[in-house]
Amino acid sequence: MIFKSYHGGILIRILILMLALTGLVFSILKSFFIAVGIFLFLVIILIYEFFRFLSRRFEVMDDFFESVKYRDFSRRYLEENKSNDIRRLYAGFNTVNRTVREMNSEKETQYLYLQKILELVDIGILAYEIESGKVLWANESFQNTLDFSSFKNIKFVISRNPEVYHLLFDTTYSKPTAVDIKVHKENSKVLLSNSVFQIENKSFKLIVLHNIEDTLNKTEADAWKKLLSVMTHEIMNSIAPISSLANTLKFQVKMHQENPQENQLEIEDLDAGLSSIETRSEGLLKFAKTYRSLNKVTNLNLELVLLKDLFSNIKHLMQPLLNGKNAELSFYLQNEELEVEIDSYLMEQVLINLILNAVESCEDNTRAKVQISAEKKLDGRIFIRVSDNGTGIPEEIMEDIFVPFYTTKKEGSGIGLSLSKQIMTLHGGKIQVNNNLEGGTIISLNF
DSSP states (O other), X not given: OHHHHHXXXXXXXXXXXXXHHHHHXXXXXXXXXXXXXXXXXXXXXXXXXXXXXXXXXXXXXHHHHHHHHTXXXXXXXXXXXXXXXXXXXXXXXXXXXXXXXXXXXXHHHHHHHHHHHHHHSSEEEXXXXXXXXXXXXXXXHHHXXXXXXXXXXXXXXXXXXXXXXXXXXXXXXXXXXEEEEEETTEEEEEEEEEEEEEEXXXXXXXXXXXXXXXXXXXHHHHHHHHHHHHHHHHHHHHHHHHHHHHHHHHHHHHHHHHOTTTSOOOHHHHHHHHHHHHHHHHXXXXXXXXXXXXXXXXXOOOEEEEHHHXXXXXXXXXXXXXXXXXXXEEEEESOTTOEEEEOHHHHHHHHHHHHHHHHHHTTTOTTEEXXXXXXXXXXXXXXXXXXXXXXXXXXXXXXXXXXXTOOOSXXXXXXXXXXXXXXXXXXXXXXXXEEOTXXXXXXXXXX
């Protein structure tokens, strides 16, 4: 409507100007000098008015675009006492300004929400321009972790702590990496990761810093409490009967020494008691050796191993034992060429332990079946699964099966699954245990 009215106004003014020019020319040809003066004055007035009509709209538009250039959308154009076309133009400009203000308000609200969320998290976040070092944003957690005041350029850090500057800004971390950072001569363990991104022609880096010192201390303390609880339980179970039996034997010897005639010393009882003490002492020594073996696995000898070769070795080792237990052991490979980077000796130890556990869970099953399978997912992850058709694992003990020395077996040591989990952790993988809906257990080794 605005443009139709505008074009109509131009057309009408052109027609009137043409009529005035025609009258002027006719008057000149007929030598009507008074009429010439009148028409000449009229033509000048019409040309001026036509110029004002055009320039008024360009001035309004130029004023609006000047506001857009400087991102000033706060202005409101008064529509009262204006011609219809100007009023409609002002109404359009006011609508644009109001829409832009609403969009900016929404963006500002979202930014404030995001800022508040990032301030509340206990993970330090900093973003800066790589070329100039100008800090775009840094939350309080980042500053508190490093004990820095607010700064606007990363050059501030190099003047305060060059070592921290090198760790944060000169080093690339493709994945979260645990790093020791020295702040006020005290080491703090942090998890560092960074990422580079581009906006238009400028490059920026985002740094994420998580102080894990307290978490590690708490986890370590909890682990020690759990370990000490288990060890105390096992040691006391051995020490208590040894102490009680020793006191009994000591009392019998003392009574015999005081009155040999009335208190005969039974050599057989003494021998039996000493034998029991010896047996429990050997059990305690075995417990200590078992713990030492659990604590020994710290390094890996990694190599690319074909899983079919690994499975073949396991089959040769385990088949004779399983034949005597009436258990069927089968292997399945998704791809004969499937290989994984592992310490083959330790992984054999893991699989043997899992197979033995699976066979023991199938003791009450006349058709015991244990299957070892391997497959590679589309995302590159490799899974080795040990499944059986045994009794499964009760849900109430599922969380305790990886605790060192925890066992439900009469003759078990309780370190098999703990050792397996430690070996998988060293490989950068994890071990998962689930009960099969159809019966039995599925243990997955995820690489």
